[in-house]
Amino acid sequence: MNLRRLWAVVLKELRQMRRDRITLAMIVGIPVMQLVLFGYAINLNLRGLAAGIADQANTAGSRAVVMDMLATGVVAPVAEARTPDELVAMLRRGEISVGIAVPPDFEQRKAQGREAVQVMVDGSDTSVQGAAAQLAQMALDASTRAREAPPASTPPPAPIGVVAFYNPERRSAVNIVPGLIGVILTMTMVLFTGVSIVRERERGNMELLIATPLSRTELMVGKVLPFIAIGLVQTTVILALGIWLFTVPVRGSLLDVYFAAGLLILANLTLGLMISTKAQSQFQAMQMTFFVFLPSILLSGFMFPFAGMPKVVQWLAEVMPLTHFLRLIRGIMLRGAGLAEMWIDVVALLAFTAVMMSAAILRFHKRLD
Amino acid sequence: MNAPGDADLAIRAHGLTKRFGTLVAVDHVDLAVPRRNVYGFLGPNGSGKSTTIRMLCGLLTPSEGEIDVLGLSVPAQAEQLRTRIGYMTQKFSLFEDLTVRENLEFLADVQTLPRARAKRRIDELVEQYHFADRQRQLAGTMSGGQKQRLALACAVINEPELLFLDEPTSAVDPESRRDFWEKLFELADAGTTLLVSTHYMDEAERCHRIAILDRGVLVADGTPDELTGELAGRTLLVAAADPRRAQRALVGVDGVLSVAQIGNSLRVLIADGRGDARQRVADALARAGQKADIEETAPNLEDVFVSATHDGEQERAA
Ligand SMILES: Nc1ncnc2c1ncn2[C@@H]1O[C@H](COP(=O)(O)OP(=O)(O)OP(=O)(O)O)[C@@H](O)[C@H]1O
Ligand SMILES: [Mg+2]
Numbered sequence: 001m002n003l004r005r006l007w008a009v010v011l012k013e014l015r016q017m018r019r020d021r022i023t024l025a026m027i028v029g030i031p032v033m034q035l036v037l038f039g040y041a042i043n044l045n046l047r048g049l050a051a052g053i054a055d056q057a058n059t060a061g062s063r064a065v066v067m068d069m070l071a072t073g074v075v076a077p078v079a080e081a082r083t084p085d086e087l088v089a090m091l092r093r094g095e096i097s098v099g100i101a102v103p104p105d106f107e108q109r110k111a112q113g114r115e116a117v118q119v120m121v122d123g124s125d126t127s128v129q130g131a132a133a134q135l136a137q138m139a140l141d142a143s144t145r146a147r148e149a150p151p152a153s154t155p156p157p158a159p160i161g162v163v164a165f166y167n168p169e170r171r172s173a174v175n176i177v178p179g180l181i182g183v184i185l186t187m188t189m190v191l192f193t194g195v196s197i198v199r200e201r202e203r204g205n206m207e208l209l210i211a212t213p214l215s216r217t218e219l220m221v222g223k224v225l226p227f228i229a230i231g232l233v234q235t236t237v238i239l240a241l242g243i244w245l246f247t248v249p250v251r252g253s254l255l256d257v258y259f260a261a262g263l264l265i266l267a268n269l270t271l272g273l274m275i276s277t278k279a280q281s282q283f284q285a286m287q288m289t290f291f292v293f294l295p296s297i298l299l300s301g302f303m304f305p306f307a308g309m310p311k312v313v314q315w316l317a318e319v320m321p322l323t324h325f326l327r328l329i330r331g332i333m334l335r336g337a338g339l340a341e342m343w344i345d346v347v348a349l350l351a352f353t354a355v356m357m358s359a360a361i362l363r364f365h366k367r368l369d
Numbered sequence: 370m371n372a373p374g375d376a377d378l379a380i381r382a383h384g385l386t387k388r389f390g391t392l393v394a395v396d397h398v399d400l401a402v403p404r405r406n407v408y409g410f411l412g413p414n415g416s417g418k419s420t421t422i423r424m425l426c427g428l429l430t431p432s433e434g435e436i437d438v439l440g441l442s443v444p445a446q447a448e449q450l451r452t453r454i455g456y457m458t459q460k461f462s463l464f465e466d467l468t469v470r471e472n473l474e475f476l477a478d479v480q481t482l483p484r485a486r487a488k489r490r491i492d493e494l495v496e497q498y499h500f501a502d503r504q505r506q507l508a509g510t511m512s513g514g515q516k517q518r519l520a521l522a523c524a525v526i527n528e529p530e531l532l533f534l535d536e537p538t539s540a541v542d543p544e545s546r547r548d549f550w551e552k553l554f555e556l557a558d559a560g561t562t563l564l565v566s567t568h569y570m571d572e573a574e575r576c577h578r579i580a581i582l583d584r585g586v587l588v589a590d591g592t593p594d595e596l597t598g599e600l601a602g603r604t605l606l607v608a609a610a611d612p613r614r615a616q617r618a619l620v621g622v623d624g625v626l627s628v629a630q631i632g633n634s635l636r637v638l639i640a641d642g643r644g645d646a647r648q649r650v651a652d653a654l655a656r657a658g659q660k661a662d663i664e665e666t667a668p669n670l671e672d673v674f675v676s677a678t679h680d681g682e683q684e685r686a687a
Contacts, residue, residue, distance in 0.1 A: 008478030012467065019466050019507075208462035211426055212479045213451040366448075368428050 009222025051075035052096040057106035177242035178329040193272030210366040231265035251336030260328040263349040267321035270356035277363040379562035386433035396585035409576030410566035417585040418566040455524035459535035465509025480527040513540030588677040600668035607635040609661040618657035
């Protein structure tokens with residue numbers, strides 16, 4: 001590999017990118033748009049959600065808890081029910097978004113510190129779910145403390161159980177933003193390199209390129225390098241916005257975050273290159289990009305919990321860079337884990353990159369036929 | 370003119386064949402291009418000129434045949450050739466979203482010219498190829514002729530020993546075409562071998578040697594003089610009162626290969642120079658009631674082209 005020729009390709013790509021307004025806009029526009037859309041959609045501070053109440057205990061304590069919940073203004077009572085089953089039916093019919101069920105043995109459960117009140121939410125609407133989750137956290141706490149200042153010996157305030165129907169995993173911006181870094185990088189990085197080789201072919205530049213001493217490794221590596229920088233810029237934009245708008249924590253080291261992002265960027269760029277050597281047109285390259293993008297989003301654990309998927313699907317998901325990245329980034333940002341503790345995912349991403357890069361280089365021939 | 374010796378050949382190809390599926394685009398072509406020559410490559414659309422050039426550059430793998438370019442075996446050793454040849458593609462292949470200078474810089478870099486020399490060479494080319502006032506113009510915004518000039522400048526940035534030019538003047542006006550060919554001859558004088566494909570007969574006439582391809586088959590090969598010499602006695606100039614009707618009378622006459630109106634007279638190419646065909650031309654005109662003067666005229670390369678590509682047609686029909 002000759003550094004001068006490699007540099008020639010990098011410089012050319014950068015110069016072309018500088019003149020490509022749409023690509024430039026995409027680099028910053030996509031992360032900002034996605035983050036704001038996703039983040040706010042989930043963080044909406046909903047008020048007046050239609051609520052159904054089934055207070056089977058009907059004691060002074062249970063009525064106080066229900067009143068406290070209503071007092072927040074998050075939910076507004078629209079229906080009374082006798083049993084939790086009725087609430088479920090109402091939820092299904094869409095008459096209510098939130099069901100509050102107090103079991104007959106409320107006082108006993110509270111005394112034992114078991115789940116005393118159940119808030120059922122229509123999980124098919126994530127914003128409702130988020131709002132209801134907040135609601136559940138504050139209500140019982142406040143009521144127990146305010147009304148009957150408990151003696152030191154009593155067990156901690158009884159938790160309110162939240163059961164989400166139709167969407168088993170509860171999420172919030174805190175959970176979404178780290179994953180969003182991965183989703184955005186998957187979308188833009190694969191697309192950038194995915195069209196890069198076919199574009200040269202479509203514009204007729206390929207015949208010039210392969211008639212020069214440029215080696216295929218120089219060409220491929222030269223096309224990947226500029227986009228690593230772009231990917232890191234995107235990572236920074238998402239991180240900064242996530243911290244600023246949604247106060248997403250970075251509990252681990254920031255360096256680890258960037259390192260993990262770098263690994264995902266490389267994996268996706270090389271995957272894009274591979275696509276580009278196969279696609280016959282830029283349009284085809286885009287189709288292929290979406291063909292890998294959708295399963296990544298659905299199966300990586302970004303949308304649905306990984307553990308709940310069938311074994312075969314889990315194996316399939318293990319092949320996707322996003323799956324490994326999500327484990328890394330959630331570990332680093334939310335749990336404060338270090339990369340070394342999650343070395344398996346680091347190795348998986350590196351291996352993916354190595355395989356894709358070699359495959360792309362081997363598949364590319366300095367020939368027109 | 371003697372056939373050049375092997376050592377003096379820049380390109381030697383034997384039995385060169387390229388198939389695309391069932392289509393035989395290039396059919397057992399033998400080529401010998403002497404060094405320091407301007408070698409013209411002629412042929413109708415789709416006759417396999419570009420395909421042949423691509424195989425000679427090592428960009429397409431031949432289905433059959435051997436190629437030796439500058440002493441290297443192609444396509445096996447094609448990579449070693451890359452710094453020694455220049456290739457100007459038929460379709461503009463430079464980067465339209467880079468400026469003139471950036472395109473030149475890119476090629477200087479991939480050819481790994483030493484930096485100081487690269488700068489000198491680019492300045493020199495900008496000067497020679499009249500880009501001084503548009504170095505910062507995007508290549509995509511230039512006119513067709515300017516693009517071709519830039520493509521030539523880029524193709525010679527490494528001062529190649531051998532230059533392949535695929536229809537380099539297709540978008541160039543007549544005067545600029547003369548300039549362009551001046552440049553080509555300067556390169557040849559400086560020792561470069563040039564293989565130029567073209568559809569222009571005046572350009573073909575200026576080549577040291579030419580080859581004519583027809584449907585992938587090499588149908589003529591030699592110096593322009595040799596090729597026109599072979600046609601001696603086969604071109605007639607017919608001066609008729611009504612050239613249009615005279616032309617209609619001659620079409621389809623046995624032994625008449627082509628009839629083209631040139632001003633008020635007809636240029637008739639006949640299959641052989643022995644009295645026979647000429648007599649039939651005279652008879653046909655007489656039958657049509659056309660009084661006409663028939664005289665022999667010196668054949669030109671257009672006649673060679675028509676004759677060569679027409680012969681092939683007849684062979685195939687037989
Ligand atoms: N990649 C390809 N796949 C299939 N057929 C091809 C391919 N490239 C060329 N051909 C066919 O091979 C034949 C020769 O094409 P070529 O481009 O060499 O002609 P040419 O002499 O350069 O014509 P022109 O004067 O129009 O440029 C044509 O019939 C063309 O359709
Ligand atoms: Mg051609």
